[in-house]
Amino acid sequence: EIVLTQSPGTLSLSPGERATLSCRASQSVSSSYLAWYQQKPGQAPRLLIYGASSRATGIPDRFSGSGSGTDFTLTISRLEPEDFAVYYCQQYGSSPPTYTFGQGTKLEIK
Amino acid sequence: EVQLVESGGGLVQPGGSLRLSCAASGFTFSSYDMHWVRQATGKGLEWVSAIGTAGDPYYPGSVKGRFTISRENAKNSLYLQMNSLRAGDTAVYYCARGGAAMDIYGMDVWGQGTTVTVSS
Numbered sequence: 001e002i003v004l005t006q007s008p009g010t011l012s013l014s015p016g017e018r019a020t021l022s023c024r025a026s027q028s029v030s031s032s033y034l035a036w037y038q039q040k041p042g043q044a045p046r047l048l049i050y051g052a053s054s055r056a057t058g059i060p061d062r063f064s065g066s067g068s069g070t071d072f073t074l075t076i077s078r079l080e081p082e083d084f085a086v087y088y089c090q091q092y093g094s095s096p097p098t099y100t101f102g103q104g105t106k107l108e109i110k
Numbered sequence: 111e112v113q114l115v116e117s118g119g120g121l122v123q124p125g126g127s128l129r130l131s132c133a134a135s136g137f138t139f140s141s142y143d144m145h146w147v148r149q150a151t152g153k154g155l156e157w158v159s160a161i162g163t164a165g166d167p168y169y170p171g172s173v174k175g176r177f178t179i180s181r182e183n184a185k186n187s188l189y190l191q192m193n194s195l196r197a198g199d200t201a202v203y204y205c206a207r208g209g210a211a212m213d214i215y216g217m218d219v220w221g222q223g224t225t226v227t228v229s230s
Contacts, residue, residue: 035216037155044204044220045147045155056218088155092215097168099145099157099216 002027004089004102012110019076021105023089028069033092036065036074039104040085048087049074076107084109112136112219114205119224126195130224132188132205137219140183143208145217146190148201148226156201159190160208173199195228202226 003026013019023034031052037045047056049065052072062077076083089102118130130146146158159179160168167179178191188205202225206217 032213033215035214037216039155044222045217046220047209047214047216047218050209050214050216050218056214090155090216097160097162098170099147099160101155101157104154 001098002029002091002093002100004091004100006087006089006102006105008105009103010106010108012108013079014110015079015081017079019074019079019083019107021074021076021087021107023067023072023074023102025070025072025091029072029091031068033094034065034067034072035090035092037088037090038083038085039088045088079107081109083107112207114207114219114221116203116205116221116224119203119226121227121229122195123230124196124228126228127191127193128195128226130190130192130203130205130226132190132221134186134188134205134207137207139181139186141211143210144179144181144188145206145208146179146188147204147206147217147220148199149204149223150198150201153201158203161188163211192226195226197228200226200228 007022034052036049039045053065115133145160161179176194180189202223204223205221207219209218
């Protein structure tokens with residue numbers, strides 16, 4: 001079973017700054033199978049990035065994803081007030097299909 | 111508008127059963143794999159089950175043998191039958207649309223969730 005470890009646990013930044021969130025897998029993951037989500041308090045998660053680097057419909061271009069193998073990154077180029085939330089990475093494993101989430105990174109206002 | 115609406119949550123005693131439902135609208139339900147994902151209060155997301163377009167179910171080890179996912183395409187509905195419930199199953203349960211049909215190996219549409227509390 002692949003384990004996803006996200007770092008840091010909490011990231012404190014100011015609006016306008018750049019945010020870099022990490023997701024490390026215990027085994028190599030196909031880039032096609034890595035996704036990122038945003039979740040705000042009291043809300044359902046929202047898909048941000050799929051296939052490691054493709055933005056989901058309606059996601060602003062300040063959000064970008066990168067990485068391969070065991071190391072993946074979500075970057076928010078210039079933080080807007082609405083970007084402060086919890087972010088999760090998720091991987092898909094085939095044969096049989098399974099889905100695993102990281103433990104999350106909380107992005108908070110400094 | 112694409113929408114998922116969960117129902118059926120509530121308070122149940124340990125060892126009891128509960129059936130969750132998810133009503134889908136705004137898209138061709140039968141063409142998508144569907145998922146249940148849960149979140150305990152203050153905790154992260156945990157995938158609970160998935161069902162393919164052909165009705166093939168998948169589960170993680172934590173719920174296999176206790177939970178059963180099913181779908182009724184004629185009613186645009188997804189279900190989760192939960193048996194032998196434990197305190198650790200207490201969570202908000204989300205219904206989510208899978209994106210595999212679009213080569214999106216994640217969940218691209220989510221409901222607002224229904225709360226399940228397992229307590230005596």
